[in-house]
Amino acid sequence: MKLFNRIRGPRLSTKLALWSLMLLVVPWVSYRQLVGIEQLLVQGQSQAQLLTAEGISTLFNGREDLFNDLPVSLDDYEALYVRPLRAPVRIDGRMSDWGESSSHARRFGVDGEGQLSDGGFELSLGERGGQLHAFIRVRDDVLVMRNPEYLRLDNADHLRLSFIAADGEDGRVAITFPGSGVTTAYKMDAEWRFAEEGAPDNRVQGHIEELDDGLQLEFRMPLEMLGSRRYFGLSYVDVDDPETREIRSITQTLPKAGKESFNLVVLRSPEVLNIIQGLGYSGARILVIDPQNRVRAETGNVGRGVVTREPQRSWLDAPQRWFGAMRPFVHRLVMWQDWDVEQPTEDTQAVADEVIRASLAGDPIALRRRIGELEIIMAAHPIVSRDTVLGTVVVEQNIDEILTFQRLALEQAIILSLASLLAVFVALLAFAGRLAWRIRKLRREASAAIDQYGRLKTSVLHSEINAGDEIGDLARSVSGMLSKLHQHNKFLENMPRTLRHEINNPLNTLSTSLQNLAEEVPEVKDSKYLESAKRGVNRIGAIVQNLADAANLEDALGAEDLEVIDIQQLLENYVANCDLAHENMHFVFRGTRTPVYARVADYRIEQMLDKIVDNAVDFHRSNTPIKVQLDTHRDMLRITVANRGPTLPADAEESLFDSMVTHRSGDAQNRLHFGLGLYVVRTIAEYHGGSVRAVNLVDGSGVAIMVQLPLAEPEVRTEIRASREPQLRSA
Amino acid sequence: MAKRIAIVEDDPDQRSNYTDAITKKGYDVTAYASRQEALEGIEKQLPDLAILDIILGDEVDAGFQLCRDLLAKAPSLPVIFLTERIDEIDKISGLRLGAWDYLAKPISLDYLAERISSLLRINEVRNSAVSGQASATARQIGDLSLDQEALLVSWRGDRIDLSGTEFRMLAKLVRVPGHAVSYETLMNATMQSLVTNNTINTHMRNIRKKFEKVDPDFACIKSEYGFGYRWIAS
Numbered sequence: 001m002k003l004f005n006r007i008r009g010p011r012l013s014t015k016l017a018l019w020s021l022m023l024l025v026v027p028w029v030s031y032r033q034l035v036g037i038e039q040l041l042v043q044g045q046s047q048a049q050l051l052t053a054e055g056i057s058t059l060f061n062g063r064e065d066l067f068n069d070l071p072v073s074l075d076d077y078e079a080l081y082v083r084p085l086r087a088p089v090r091i092d093g094r095m096s097d098w099g100e101s102s103s104h105a106r107r108f109g110v111d112g113e114g115q116l117s118d119g120g121f122e123l124s125l126g127e128r129g130g131q132l133h134a135f136i137r138v139r140d141d142v143l144v145m146r147n148p149e150y151l152r153l154d155n156a157d158h159l160r161l162s163f164i165a166a167d168g169e170d171g172r173v174a175i176t177f178p179g180s181g182v183t184t185a186y187k188m189d190a191e192w193r194f195a196e197e198g199a200p201d202n203r204v205q206g207h208i209e210e211l212d213d214g215l216q217l218e219f220r221m222p223l224e225m226l227g228s229r230r231y232f233g234l235s236y237v238d239v240d241d242p243e244t245r246e247i248r249s250i251t252q253t254l255p256k257a258g259k260e261s262f263n264l265v266v267l268r269s270p271e272v273l274n275i276i277q278g279l280g281y282s283g284a285r286i287l288v289i290d291p292q293n294r295v296r297a298e299t300g301n302v303g304r305g306v307v308t309r310e311p312q313r314s315w316l317d318a319p320q321r322w323f324g325a326m327r328p329f330v331h332r333l334v335m336w337q338d339w340d341v342e343q344p345t346e347d348t349q350a351v352a353d354e355v356i357r358a359s360l361a362g363d364p365i366a367l368r369r370r371i372g373e374l375e376i377i378m379a380a381h382p383i384v385s386r387d388t389v390l391g392t393v394v395v396e397q398n399i400d401e402i403l404t405f406q407r408l409a410l411e412q413a414i415i416l417s418l419a420s421l422l423a424v425f426v427a428l429l430a431f432a433g434r435l436a437w438r439i440r441k442l443r444r445e446a447s448a449a450i451d452q453y454g455r456l457k458t459s460v461l462h463s464e465i466n467a468g469d470e471i472g473d474l475a476r477s478v479s480g481m482l483s484k485l486h487q488h489n490k491f492l493e494n495m496p497r498t499l500r501h502e503i504n505n506p507l508n509t510l511s512t513s514l515q516n517l518a519e520e521v522p523e524v525k526d527s528k529y530l531e532s533a534k535r536g537v538n539r540i541g542a543i544v545q546n547l548a549d550a551a552n553l554e555d556a557l558g559a560e561d562l563e564v565i566d567i568q569q570l571l572e573n574y575v576a577n578c579d580l581a582h583e584n585m586h587f588v589f590r591g592t593r594t595p596v597y598a599r600v601a602d603y604r605i606e607q608m609l610d611k612i613v614d615n616a617v618d619f620h621r622s623n624t625p626i627k628v629q630l631d632t633h634r635d636m637l638r639i640t641v642a643n644r645g646p647t648l649p650a651d652a653e654e655s656l657f658d659s660m661v662t663h664r665s666g667d668a669q670n671r672l673h674f675g676l677g678l679y680v681v682r683t684i685a686e687y688h689g690g691s692v693r694a695v696n697l698v699d700g701s702g703v704a705i706m707v708q709l710p711l712a713e714p715e716v717r718t719e720i721r722a723s724r725e726p727q728l729r730s731a
Numbered sequence: 732m733a734k735r736i737a738i739v740e741d742d743p744d745q746r747s748n749y750t751d752a753i754t755k756k757g758y759d760v761t762a763y764a765s766r767q768e769a770l771e772g773i774e775k776q777l778p779d780l781a782i783l784d785i786i787l788g789d790e791v792d793a794g795f796q797l798c799r800d801l802l803a804k805a806p807s808l809p810v811i812f813l814t815e816r817i818d819e820i821d822k823i824s825g826l827r828l829g830a831w832d833y834l835a836k837p838i839s840l841d842y843l844a845e846r847i848s849s850l851l852r853i854n855e856v857r858n859s860a861v862s863g864q865a866s867a868t869a870r871q872i873g874d875l876s877l878d879q880e881a882l883l884v885s886w887r888g889d890r891i892d893l894s895g896t897e898f899r900m901l902a903k904l905v906r907v908p909g910h911a912v913s914y915e916t917l918m919n920a921t922m923q924s925l926v927t928n929n930t931i932n933t934h935m936r937n938i939r940k941k942f943e944k945v946d947p948d949f950a951c952i953k954s955e956y957g958f959g960y961r962w963i964a965s
Contacts, residue, residue: 497818501786504815505742508836512748515840519755541837549929556819570956577958581913603932606956610928613957 012439013432020428027417031334034413038406042377042399046366049379049395052279054364056286057393059275060383066272067290067390080106080232080253085128093180093209093218095135098126105137109236109251119238119249131220136236140214144239146176152193153186155245159217160192160235161185161204162254166227173201175219177208183219272297276393284397291360291389330414355380359392374398438464438471446478459486496547503544511537550676557687560601564712564720567605567637568596568630574609575628582617586625596630596637597712597720600688608684609639611677612705616643619703635711636690642704647696657682657692678705685709733759734851737778739769739797740813741787749782752840753847766793770800777805780851782843783830785814785821798828807858809850813838819933832895846895849882856881872905873964875951889945896921897938900931904952904962913959935960 010018060066089097109120116122116139126133136159146156158176165171172188174195183206186195206219226232235252239245276286276299288297351369358365359380366379376398383390441463449458459482464475514533518525549556568591575589616626620643629640657678678694685692690709697704711717736758740746746762754760761778763769766787773781781801785794798810810830814821817835825833831850834843869878876885882898884891893901903920904912917931935952942949953961 500817501815504817504836505745508815508838509742509744509748511837512745512752512840516748516751519752537837545927549927552818559819574956577955581958602954602956603929603936606932606954607929609957 012436013429016428016432017425020425023421023424026421027414028334030413030417031330031410034406034410035331035335037409038402041402041406042368045397045399045402046368046377046379049284049377049397050364050366050381052284052286053379053381053393053395056276056279056288056395057381057383060272060288060390060393062385063383064385064390067296080123080125082125082127082132085126085133089126089128089133089218089220091205091207091218091220093207093216095124095137095216095218098124098133098135105135108253118240119236119251121236121251123234123253127223130223132223132226133220134218134234136217136234138214138217138236140238142240143210143215144242144245146178148178150245153188153195154193154237154247155239157215157239158237159219160188160237160250160252161221162233162235163226164231166224168227171225172196173204173221175204175206175217177206177217180208180210182206183208183217185219283401284395287394287396288383288391289356289360289394290391293356293360296391352378356392356394359394360389362389368399374400375403435471438467442471442475442478446482449482456482456486456489459483493551496544496551500544500548503540507537507541507544546676550680553680553683554687557601557604557684560604562599562601562688564597564599564716565602566595567598567600567639567709568592568594570602570605571609571628571630571639574606578613578626585617585620588625588627589629590627591630592632595721596632597717598637598688598709599712599716600709604684604687608681608707609641611681612641612707615677615705616641616703619643619645621645621702624702632711636708637711639707639709640704642697642702644697644702646703647700648694648703657694681705681707733757734780735759735761735776735778736847737769737773737781738762739764739766739782739787739794740784741765742784748840749843753844756844756847758847764788766790766797769797773801773804777808779854780809780811780847782811782813782847785812785816785825795824795828798825798830802829807854809854811846811850813843826894850895853880853882857883872908872962873951875905877902877905886942886945886949891941891945893938893941897934897941900934901938904960908962908964911955911959911961915959917959931959 009015086099087097105122105124107116107120107122109117111117111120118139118141121136121138124135126135140157144156146153146158150156153174153176156176158174161171161173161175163171170190172190172192173185174188174192175183175185177183184200185202185204185206187197187201188194189196203225204219204221206217208215208217223230233252233254235250235254237247238249238251240248272288276288276297279286279299281300283300285298285300287295290296351367355365355367355369355378359382362382362384364379364381366377368375368377370376376396378394378396380392380394382392442461445461445463449456449461451457461475461479461482464471465479466472467475511534514530514537518530524530572589572591575587578587579585613626613628620626624644627640627642629638629642631638631640678692682692685707688709690707692705692707694703694705696702712720736753738746738749738753738760740749740762741764743764746764750760750762761772763772764787781798783794783797785792787793787797790796794812794814798812801808801810806829810828811832811834812825812830813834813836814825815836822833831853832846834846869876869883871877874887876883876888878884879902882893882895884893884898884901899920900917903916906912914928914931917934921930921934935954939949939952942951951963953963955961
């Protein structure tokens with residue numbers, strides 16, 4: 001219980017600091033909000049992509065013609081995929097201008113170890129502006145160039161193109177080359193021996209470059225040569241012996257044991273491509289896929305988009321790095337669920353397949369998927385025509401931008417709110433500290449306004465009086481209370497004086513009337529009643545006088561002149577006179593050998609001693625001496641008056657010297673006691689800068705009252721002593 | 732011819748008590764209740780002695796004002812303040828105004844009568860002294876000259892103005908020079924009914940100060956702490 005009472009709750013600053021912790025809700029809320037925004041953005045992005053896909057798909061709705069240019073099944077054909085070329089290509093036998101299409105080469109004539117065998121080649125096909133571009137890198141250990149002197153064309157290394165022309169006839173074209181440089185193409189006869197026409201076929205333009213281990217050949221031909229079916233085959237005819245000029249081997253793209261003798265040139269349908277080409281946008285890839293899962297057109301890519309990332313200020317970097325590390329922890333703390341960076345890591349291919357499958361089944365769908373570092377959203381919308389699904393439009397876009405935005409916003413929000421939190425926390429702490437300091441100051445001043453005896457020291461407060469806030473109000477109100485209390489105290493202090501004024505007049509009436517009565521009626525002159533009435537009047541007068549004296553004491557003391565006198569001498573004299581004044585009493589004085597100088601008003605010291613000695617006399621046991629002792633200690637002198645007799649009650653020592661407090665027991669002697677005597681002692685002692693206390697003697701045989709007074713300043717003491725010396729000597 | 736005494740006292744009971752008592756002693760007493768009344772009455776006929784209360788009705792300093800007015804008319808008029816205002820400051824201002832005595836209520840009527848007769852006698856002596864007759868009653872104690880009849884004190888030839896009470900105390904003190912006089916004796920000398928050691932001390936200090944005014948080295952009055960005072964012939 002006691003312990004409980006002692007706990008009073010935290011200090012003001014602690015409380016404010018604790019409350020300010022509530023600001024932590026700010027980063028918490030902003031985190032949640034940002035996660036919400038991210039979801040919203042991703043969702044919005046999905047919707048937008050779905051809409052894009054839908055929009056694109058409507059362009060194809062009902063356009064069966066765009067999708068019917070290929071056999072329904074490709075199973076019987078070996079497809080040669082042609083990629084669209086983005087930039088114009090020079091026919092120069094080099095691949096440097098092919099862009100990314102250069103990496104999609106297919107190999108033919110591969111030996112057991114995966115290396116190109118002699119006569120094997122790599123083929124890349126591209127399409128631009130209605131031209132079919134081909135780039136062939138051939139490995140040929142011995143190059144045998146065409147000799148123009150021979151009419152036969154099959155007695156040197158050459159390339160054969162076979163196709164079905166637009167008119168349905170078989171097309172045969174051989175590309176021949178007499179050395180590095182421009183090639184020549186001829187339409188060939190059925191045996192591939194001689195040119196059908198004498199003039200070369202200039203629609204096929206090529207360029208060759210010899211290498212150490214073979215050659216590179218680039219050529220182009222108009223796509224329309226292939227007709228609408230685009231059956232096409234390509235073979236490299238290798239001749240190694242320049243003498244015999246026998247064909248050593250023919251490496252071809254044609255299936256070795258196919259039902260048909262042609263490859264199928266599968267183009268990303270240019271019409272479809274043309275339609276979607278203009279629709280592509282940054283960071284997005286649009287695919288058109290037919291029900292056979294064949295990609296019919298593709299534009300754009302999902303590579304890292306042009307994310308405009310502001311150059312970051314360096315001071316944000318460290319917190320950001322730190323935040324990146326903290327993110328999973330923060331996420332778990334705020335969202336109550338595990339942070340999963342690999343969220344969309346289900347087999348991403350499976351995701352893609354599912355998207356395509358679902359949309360080919362007729363349902364628009366959007367899913368998130370991950371390709372390597374990138375996170376993308378795949379949205380697919382079916383292309384329909386009269387209840388059949390012609391294909392699907394897939395729009396893929398990476399959401400790196402969104403994620404980057406989100407991460408940046410998140411980091412900034414968290415960092416800013418942490419920083420502001422810290423700032424607010426510090427500000428609050430400072431504010432609380434200042435508040436507490438002001439309140440403490442006010443408390444100190446307020447409690448200093450009243451001394452330990454409950455007397456007012458001051459009637460106004462000075463601190464915080466001009467403050468406009470509630471503390472100022474408090475200070476003003478306390479100050480107002482003090483001044484009211486001061487007025488009341490003044491009234492109380494003046495009370496004895498007023499009382500004396502008021503009582504003296506009727507008392508005088510009474511007294512003079514009694515005297516006149518005695519004159520007028522001589523019979524009553526000796527009446528004991530007249531006497532007792534006179535005594536009563538005297539007592540009332542004495543009471544009022546004492547009260548007024550005590551009340552005036554402090555004021556009266558202020559008017560005293562202090563002089564340096566020898567307390568030792570004073571006491572010695574005083575005690576000697578006490579012996580004379582009090583009959584049957586014995587006083588013992590034990591003083592110092594040397595003079596003890598103090599700056600005092602001697603009458604007041606005498607008055608004080610009177611009160612102490614009166615007190616000691618009243619309480620002493622008969623036939624015991626009253627001991628008066630003077631000693632000095634450092635800067636103080638101490639007068640002790642001890643008597644044997646009843647001891648003080650334990651709780652009396654404090655209040656003994658207060659006004660109107662007496663600890664006399666009921667056996668009132670015929671004296672006046674208002675408990676003013678020891679109050680006078682205290683007031684005088686304190687006026688001289690000293691103090692007084694009453695203690696029971698150690699052996700419990702009586703009481704000692706000890707007055708401590710400051711000694712006069714050392715220089716004054718020596719001065720006086722010096723001036724006394726000659727007198728002493730002369731005496 | 733009976734001496735004329737003017738009494739100014741606002742309380743009717745006390746006024747009539749004073750009047751009765753003093754009339755009985757054979758004086759011609761006129762009593763006034765207020766300052767205006769007193770001024771008008773005194774205007775008509777100047778009394779031989781005036782007894783003033785300080786607080787008259789609502790005027791807290793009426794007595795002082797009256798005293799000033801009276802002394803302006805008759806500088807040698809003996810004025811006694813008889814009042815319930817016994818604060819040091821009031822006493823001092825009263826005596827400074829030129830009052831001959833300052834008596835505190837409650838008072839003994841016998842004492843009052845005694846004071847009146849003594850002051851009237853002193854006034855007579857003074858008047859005659861002023862008119863040229865050398866004082867025959869003066870007593871010489873060292874440098875101190877004390878005229879019991881005229882209540883005149885001088886120190887080394889310098890006149891020292893003491894109030895009646897102060898004079899009597901000094902007279903008691905110097906009766907046997909070098910002999911300690913107890914508080915009790917001094918209290919009797921004041922002839923007042925209620926006197927404490929403190930009152931004696933205050934009087935003694937005033938006496939000392941008055942002497943010190945004419946002689947800064949004055950040190951003949953010595954305190955006997957716890958007993959009383961002693962006059963040491965220098």
